[in-house]
Amino acid sequence: MAQNEARFVRVATLQELQSRGYMTVQLNGNTVALFYHQDRVYAVDNRCPHMGFPLDRGTVRDGILTCHWHHARFDLASGGTFDQWADDVRKFPVEVRDGAIWVDVAPHMDVVAHQQERLRVGLERNISLVIGKAVLTLLEEGRSPVEPFRTGLEFGARYREMGWGQGLTMLVCFMNLLPVLETEDRPRALFHGLAAVAQDTAGHAPRFTVPPLPDDNADLATLKRWFRQFIEVRDAEGAERCIVSAVRAGADHRQMADMLFAAVTDHRYISTGHPADFTNKALEALDLAGWELAEPVLTSLVRGYADASRMEESNAWRYPIDLVQILEHSFDHLPEALEVGQVRRQNGRMALPTRDELVAVLLDDDPQASADALLDALRRGMAPDALAGVVTYAAALRIARFHTSNEFGDWDTALHTFTFANAIQQGLRRAPSPELARGIFDAAMSVYLDRFLNIPPARIPALNGQRPTQPPALSELTALLDRQQQVNQAAQWVAEYLASGGSLPPLLAQMGRLLLREDRDFHTIQTMEAAFRQVSQTDDPTLQGHFLIAAIRYLAAHSPTVRSQGQTYQIAYRLHKGERIFEEA
Structure with missing residues (x-):
């Protein structure tokens, strides 16, 4: 290619360099460091690839150039680093002609391919700065985020012995948030997700998947039955083989x-x-990255199933009210309720309960009434995914009404119910089944158990009160979250913004930006992503407002953090833009 053809430029005399030992010259906007060492001339980019320190202020010994800021070491001849956190420094071909030094300034590197490899290094060694620099290059000029996302997904699925964990979940959450973020915030989101995968896999042994059964035409119904049996007895290996066999089939x-x-x-x-x-x-990750990764991704889930705690073994679900008994009785009637409801939907003879009627029962103090109301709604023709959406909304209201007099850790109790209910709803939208519909009832029982977190209930600000003349400035929300425990104040701000006719996309983008500036917190990320998903599924302003109030309250409760991860990303960003990080006094 033309860009790889040598373009030599005369830069200095050999005598001048020999007398000084080193010098710098400006070439095509780059500062190039020239070294005379062991009777040879070398030329490298003067910016240390780690954090931009001027390499002409380093030391050369035995062919190794050492940067004096963080002591990164480079082979002077090739530019290769001995410290993977630093990256290779660009070296320039040199010729000496008639006592003059000529340097080839033509680019000889595929920058994208190099940063794809650097991303793998960052994942393998859990180096956030390397990940940040790679992401910024890979997303430059509108490039698709799918390829680096796919790299992180495959890495996380293969290199954590325990399988799928928080890191991969955060990666998918951030990928799902990309469309609502401003363009300049998208690399930061992907950086956070990929760095979370690196942190989650650090120090773990890799996973080794099992092969499929020899017959690649295995019956799916049989494999499903076997899979459930293996999970029942906590046999992860047998269950994994069922998954691989089903995918191959x-x-x-x-x-x-x-x-x-x-x-x-x-x-x-x-x-x-x-x-x-x-x-x-x-x-959702496979929807984005492609089904060809199904085997490593889906088998990574199995340990979480086989080793899971089961709430029928939990005191809270058994005493003083046996919630499991209520559920098992409801499940006996569930197939019939689903069948009757389907017939009514097909015949158009539905008489559905209102959302508010159902929510009132779900938030009350009677778990049997909740289970009965869910069965009745299904019989009357409410679709399972729609009913799951109502339960998800009730779970969100627990967060919106969470009183700050509770212990701080109880935010997570309410959060778990909300994200579980959201997952059940999304699953029912993808693949409805009587088995999965049981999750609606489980979520309702968890909503019931969370009722004490709303005693007393925090006030949800009105979304239809007196309308300000114009929406408050987004910068006001930013300032609120610079102070600790502005939970109710942030909720009030969101309500006023929406009540005054503030546009939803800028609000979502700003909330996403505020999430990204904090250090990664698994549950906060889950909350925001689930709330945004729920907002995208409804046109009801009240529901949208309540989901966002729940999300901003949770975020405000967990802000501000030290924001060290944001500092790392900002360094990567400045280096990517060619700015000088090192400043002399």
């Missing part, structure tokens, strides 16, 4: 979702809902 995303979610809901609210959310996120 041609199972699509709906069939695989049906298999996985059935096992997730065979027991009650396993591991406080995380396996359901992880399953939903894994399927």
Whole structure:
């Protein structure tokens, strides 16, 4: 290619360099450091690839150039680094002609390919700065985020022995948030997700997947039955082989979702809902990255199923009211309720309860009434995913009404119910089944158990009160979250913004930006992503407002953080723009 053809430029005399030992010259906007060492001339970019320190202020010994800021070491001849956190420094070909030094200034590197490799290095060694610099290059000029996302997804699925965890969940959450963010915030979001994967896999052994059964035409119904049996007895290896065999047999995303979610809901609210959310996120990840990664991604979920705690073994779900008994009785009637409701939907003879009627029952103090109301709604023709949406809304109201007199850790109790309910709804939208519909009831029981977190209930600011003349400035929300525990104040600000006719997209983008400036917190990220997903699924301003009030209250409760991760990203950004990080006194 033309850009790889040598373009030599005369830069200095050999005598001048020999007398000084080193010098710098300006070439095509770059500062190039020239070194005379062991009777040879070398030329490298003067900016240390780690953080931009001038390399002409370093030391050369035995062919190794050492930067004096963080002591990164480079082979002077090739530019290769001995410290992977630093990256290779660009070296320039040199010729000496008739006592003059000529340097080739033509580019000889595929920058994108190099940064793809650097991203892998950052993931392998858990180096956030390397990840940040790679992401900024890979997303430059409108490039798709799918490829770096795919790299992180595959890495996380293969290099964590325990399988799918918080890191991959955060990566998918941030990927889902990209469309609502401003363009300049999207690399930061992907940086956070990929850095979370690196942190989550650091120090872990890799996973080794099992092969499929020899017969690649295995019956999917049988594999589903076997899969559930293996999870029942906590046999992860046998369950993994069922997944791989089903994928090889041609199972699509709906069939695989049906298999996985059935096992997730065979027991009650396993591991406080995380396996359901992880399953939903894994399927969403494959929607984005491609089904060819199904085997490593879906098998990464299995340990979470097999090792999960089961709420039928929990005192809170058994005493003083046996919630599991209520659920099991409801499940006996669930197939009939679903069948009757489907007939009514097909015949157009529905008489559905209102959302507010159902929510009032769900937020009350009677779990049996909640279960009965859910069955009745299904019989009257409410679609399972719509009913799950009502339960998700009730769970969000627990967060919107969470009183700050509670222990701080109880924010997570309310959060778990909300993200579980959201995952069940998204699963039902993808692959509805009687087994997965059980999750609606589990979520309702968890909403019931969370009732004490609303005693007394925090006031939800009115969304239809007196309208200000114009929406408050977004900068006011930013300032609020610079101070600790501005929970109710932030909720009031969001309500006033929406009540005054403030546009939804800028608000979502600003809330996303405020999330990104904080240090990564798994549950806060889950809350925001689930709330934004719910907002995208409804045109009802009241529902949208309540979901966003819940989200901003949770974010405000967990802000501000030290913001160290943002500092790392900002350094990467400044280096990407060619700014000088090192400043002399």
